[in-house]
Amino acid sequence: TRRLVLILGDQLSPTISSLKGGEKAHDVILMAEVDAEATYADHHKQKLALVFSAMRHFAQDMEDRGWSVDYRKLPDGVPDLETALAEAIAKHKPEMVIVTEPGEWRLWDTMQDWEDRLGVPVLIREDERFLCSRHEFATWADGRQTLLMETFYRTMRRKTGLLMDGDEPVEGRWNFDAENRKPPKDSLFMPDHPAGADDPITTEVLDMVETRFPDNYGALRPFCWQVTHEAAERARDVFLRDALPDFGTFQDAMLVGRPWMYHSILSPYLNLGLLDPLDLCQRAEAKWKAGRAPLNAVEGFIRQIIGWREYVRGVYWLKMPDYAGSNALGAERPLPDFYWTAKTDMNCLAEVVGQTIETAYAHHIQRLMITGTYALLIGADPVEVHRWYLGVYADAYEWVELPNTVGMSQFADDGLLGTKPYAASAAYVDRMSDYCKSCRYDPKKRTGEDACPWNALYWNFIARHEDRLSRNNRMSMIVNNWRRKPKDEQRALRKAASDHMAALNPYSG
Ligand code: FAD
Ligand code: DLZ
Ligand code: SF4
Numbered sequence: 001t002r003r004l005v006l007i008l009g010d011q012l013s014p015t016i017s018s019l020k021g022g023e024k025a026h027d028v029i030l031m032a033e034v035d036a037e038a039t040y041a042d043h044h045k046q047k048l049a050l051v052f053s054a055m056r057h058f059a060q061d062m063e064d065r066g067w068s069v070d071y072r073k074l075p076d077g078v079p080d081l082e083t084a085l086a087e088a089i090a091k092h093k094p095e096m097v098i099v100t101e102p103g104e105w106r107l108w109d110t111m112q113d114w115e116d117r118l119g120v121p122v123l124i125r126e127d128e129r130f131l132c133s134r135h136e137f138a139t140w141a142d143g144r145q146t147l148l149m150e151t152f153y154r155t156m157r158r159k160t161g162l163l164m165d166g167d168e169p170v171e172g173r174w175n176f177d178a179e180n181r182k183p184p185k186d187s188l189f190m191p192d193h194p195a196g197a198d199d200p201i202t203t204e205v206l207d208m209v210e211t212r213f214p215d216n217y218g219a220l221r222p223f224c225w226q227v228t229h230e231a232a233e234r235a236r237d238v239f240l241r242d243a244l245p246d247f248g249t250f251q252d253a254m255l256v257g258r259p260w261m262y263h264s265i266l267s268p269y270l271n272l273g274l275l276d277p278l279d280l281c282q283r284a285e286a287k288w289k290a291g292r293a294p295l296n297a298v299e300g301f302i303r304q305i306i307g308w309r310e311y312v313r314g315v316y317w318l319k320m321p322d323y324a325g326s327n328a329l330g331a332e333r334p335l336p337d338f339y340w341t342a343k344t345d346m347n348c349l350a351e352v353v354g355q356t357i358e359t360a361y362a363h364h365i366q367r368l369m370i371t372g373t374y375a376l377l378i379g380a381d382p383v384e385v386h387r388w389y390l391g392v393y394a395d396a397y398e399w400v401e402l403p404n405t406v407g408m409s410q411f412a413d414d415g416l417l418g419t420k421p422y423a424a425s426a427a428y429v430d431r432m433s434d435y436c437k438s439c440r441y442d443p444k445k446r447t448g449e450d451a452c453p454w455n456a457l458y459w460n461f462i463a464r465h466e467d468r469l470s471r472n473n474r475m476s477m478i479v480n481n482w483r484r485k486p487k488d489e490q491r492a493l494r495k496a497a498s499d500h501m502a503a504l505n506p507y508s509g
Contacts, residue, residue: 001026001027001028001092001093001094001095002023002026002027002094002095002096003022003026003027003028003094003095003096003097003098004027004028004030004085004088004089004092004094004096004097004098004120005018005019005022005027005028005029005030005097005098005099006018006030006031006081006085006097006098006099007019007029007030007031007058007099007100008081008099008100008102008103008107009031009033009037009051009052009054009055009272010051010103010271010272010273010397011100011127011273012054012055012058012229012272012273012274013129013273013274013276014061014062014065016100016127016129016273017100017125017126017127017128018098018099018100018125020125022098024065024066024067024068027067027068028068028069028070028088028092028094029059029062029067029068029069029070030069030070030072030084030085030088031055031058031059031069031070031071031072032071032072032077032078032081032084033052033055033072033073033074033077034072034074034077034078034079034080034081034083034084035074035077035078035079035080036079036080036081037080037081038074038213040106041387041390041391041396042216042217042387042391042392043213043216043217043391043396044216044217044218044356044360044391044392044393044394045209045210045213045216045217045218045219045220045360046218046219046220046223046224046225046359046360046394047268047360047391047393047394047396048209048213048216049202049205049206049209049220049223049225050225050227050268050272050360050394051272052074052205052208052209053197053201053202053205053206053227054227054228054272054274056071056073056201056205057201057227057228059071060201061228061229070088070091070092072084074208074212075208075211075212081107081110082110082114082117082118085097085114085118086118089118089119089120094120095120095121096120096121096122096123097114097118097120097121097122097123098122098123098125099111099122099123099124099125100124100125100126100127101124101125101126101127101134103127103271103397103398103399103400104397104398104399105316105317105320105321105324105398105399106398109321111124129273129276129277130277130310130313131156131159131160131277131278131306131310132156132159132310132313132314134314134317134318137310137313137314137315137317137318138314138317138318140152140155140314141314141318147311147315147416147417149307149308149311149417150174150175150307152307152310152311152314153174153303153306153307153311154169154174156306156307156310157169157174157306160278160281160306162281162282162285162302162306163285163288163295163298163299163302170295171295174299175299175303176248176295176296176299176300177248177296177300179248179249179296180248180249180251180252180296180297180300181249181251181252181432182249182250182253183253183431183432184250184253184254184255184261184432184433184434190258190260190261190262191238191239191242191243191260191262193224193259193260193265194226194234194235194238195222195224196222196223196224196225196226197223197225197226197227197228197231198223199227201227202223202227206220206221206223215509217340217357217391217392218356218357218358218360218392219357219358224359224360224361224394225268225360225394226269226274228274229274229275232266232269232274232275233275235265235266235269236264236266236269236275236280236283239264239265239266240283240284240287240293241292243262243263243264244262244264244284244287244293244297244298244301245287245292245293245294245297246262246297247262247263247264247293247297247300247301248294248296248297248298248299248300248301249262249296249297250262251263251300251364251365252364252365252369252432253365253432253433254348254351254352254363254365254366254370254432254433254434254435255433255434256347256351256433256434256435256437256438257351259355259358259359259361259362259363260361260363261363263363263364264301265361266280267394267395268394268395270305270309270395271395271397271400277305277306277309278306280305281301281302281305281306284298284301284302285298285302304364309400312399312400312403312404312407312417313399313400315403315407315416315417316398316399316400316402316403317399319403319413319416323402323403323406323407323413324383324386324398324402324406325383326382326406326407326412326413326414327381327382327383327412328411328412328413328414328415329379329410329411329412329421329465329468331376331379331380331381331382331410331412332379332381333378333379333380333381333501333504334380334381334384334506334507335375335380335381335384335385335388335506335507336378336504336505336506336507337504337505337506337507337508338350338353339353339371339388339507340353340507341353341507342354342356342357345439345440345441346374346439346441346452346453346454347435347436347438347439347440347441348370348429348433348435348436348439349370349371349374351370351435352366352367352370352371353371356371356392356393359394360392360393360394361393361394361395362393365432367389367393367404367409368404368408368409368422369422369424369428369429369432370429372385372405372408372409372410372422373409373422373423373424374454374457375409375410376409376410376411376421376422376423376461377423377454377457377458377460377461378457378501378504379461379464379501380410382405382406382410382412385405385406385409385410386401386402386405386406389401389404389405390402390405403417408422409422415472419472419474420472420474420475421461421465421469421475423458423461423462424454424458425452425454425455425458425459426441426443426444426452426454426455426458427443427444429443429454430443430444436452439452441453443455446459446489446492446493446496447492447493447496451496453496453497453500455493456493456494456496456497456500457497457500457501459482459485459490459493459494459497460493460494460497460498462475462478462479462482463482463490463493463494466479466482466483
């Protein structure tokens with residue numbers, strides 16, 4: 001064997017850089033289901049099944065294309081990737097090992113020692129599936145006072161030529177968010193979400209996950225996800241045809257029992273390598289050019305992918321490993337048990353956590369403004385919040401999850417990513433969803449038995465961080481509103497919040 005090419009579980013692209021220049025006749029691909037990767041987070045059962053089934057299908061596909069694949073399966077897998085490599089090196093005796101850089105710092109750090117420990121040259125190549133390399137992002141960030149996403153996004157628009165008219169944005173504007181984010185209407189027609197894979201490989205994997213990981217988070221069946229390139233492409237085409245036109249307008253809306261809304265539900269496929277981000281954006285742009293989707297929807301969608309997705313990855317690599325321990329607000333409370341059980345009489349949280357348990361999915365505003373904001377308001381420990389998000393979603397990998405959680409949602413990086421904390425009271429939830437309509441609490445009341453707990457928690461949060469927030473341009477008005485409140489109202493709000501928090505129970509498994 002000339003080269004042993006290690007392909008990780010989220011590198012399922014036939015054009016992955018580790019395979020460049022490879023020769024089917026002489027090289028061997030190694031793929032391994034290993035305990036270390038399956039257990040470094042409390043992965044949702046559906047996430048485990050998605051990763052393993054997609055890995056097995058990809059291996060099959062590569063064999064059909066003429067590659068030799070050495071595939072290690074759980075439950076009889078190996079403890080970790082290094083052991084899998086060591087065993088494969090002994091078996092195939094390669095001249096060298098090639099791997100594409102991993103998405104997570106944890107593995108990157110381990111890989112630095114592989115060459116020494118394995119006694120074979122190890123070549124780590126750049127992951128070319130991203131539009132902006134780690135180096136390119138570092139160059140962009142160098143010397144900037146603030147790392148504004150919007151500035152970065154414009155650079156990416158120019159680089160890709162997406163929605164550009166020469167050097168200018170089409171229709172003269174970079175961003176159409178002013179037309180987005182409308183509250184939901186009851187009578188919306190919502191596209192169906194395609195049923196998950198149920199081929200024999202997937203069935204075998206689901207059974208294995210049930211037996212091997214019975215105590216992991218979430219419900220395994222019905223399985224919601226696609227596991228091949230072809231099926232992910234079909235899901236993509238259905239989204240582009242049926243949901244993209246309304247994506248922008250109702251991007252932030254939430255409705256009881258409607259987990260998917262007009263979102264693409266494509267993040268797991270993008271992150272695994274089943275879909276290519278640039279190709280997806282070009283297809284969305286083509287819908288606008290053909291008059292099939294409005295610009296506010298298409299621009300908003302493209303911004304999430306070439307803007308936010310690339311930007312958070314850049315920040316992650318720029319700031320790791322210290323970023324993972326950020327805790328600017330000194331938050332230390334454990335997450336309450338209902339993040340695992342969905343058993344709470346706060347309807348918004350019961351809905352979002354319940355849907356998370358059932359599907360391993362929640363859309364951005366549900367993650368940011370329901371589970372995220374509540375954790376922020378009660379002062380939950382950002383590391384614990386991060387562990388939760390890293391486990392429960394089908395699309396969760398640290399490079400994208402950590403900056404969204406620690407930075408955007410918990411403000412633990414002191415505003416590096418977002419300019420202000422995403423604190424909100426019940427008024428926001430009531431405006432953007434129908435959750436409050438069927439809740440036992442009243443979103444308009446601040447204190448009293450049926451007052452929504454979010455209101456007291458919100459003011460308590462403002463009070464707790466009064467000094468810091470008063471120095472923030474975007475928050476100082478709210479701090480002044482707090483300061484103008486009569487003392488007895490302030491006391492009542494703070495007492496209601498501390499009573500609520502004292503009654504929370506940590507999860508005990
Ligand atoms: P759509 O709304 O259809 O958006 C299209 C695509 O844009 C997504 O598929 C995704 O690839 C990209 N995108 C959108 N928003 C973001 C964002 N803020 N950051 C990066 N990419 C974005 N996304 C993950 O992929 N993995 C995670 O582990 C993850 N953790 C998150 C944790 C928190 C606390 C928050 C607030 C957000 C997190 N996100 C994460 C971002 C976002 O919520 C998801 O990408 C999105 O909900 C995926 O659903 P979708 O494919 O239907 O997205
Ligand atoms: C997420 C995941 C899981 C659950 N299992 C495996 C595995 O058994 N083998 C593997 O190669 N990759 C797996 N992955 C994906 C890796 O965790 C991912 O490559 C790293 O976190 C880097 O992003
Ligand atoms: Fe959530 Fe409060 Fe609305 Fe109930 S009233 S759904 S707890 S915001």
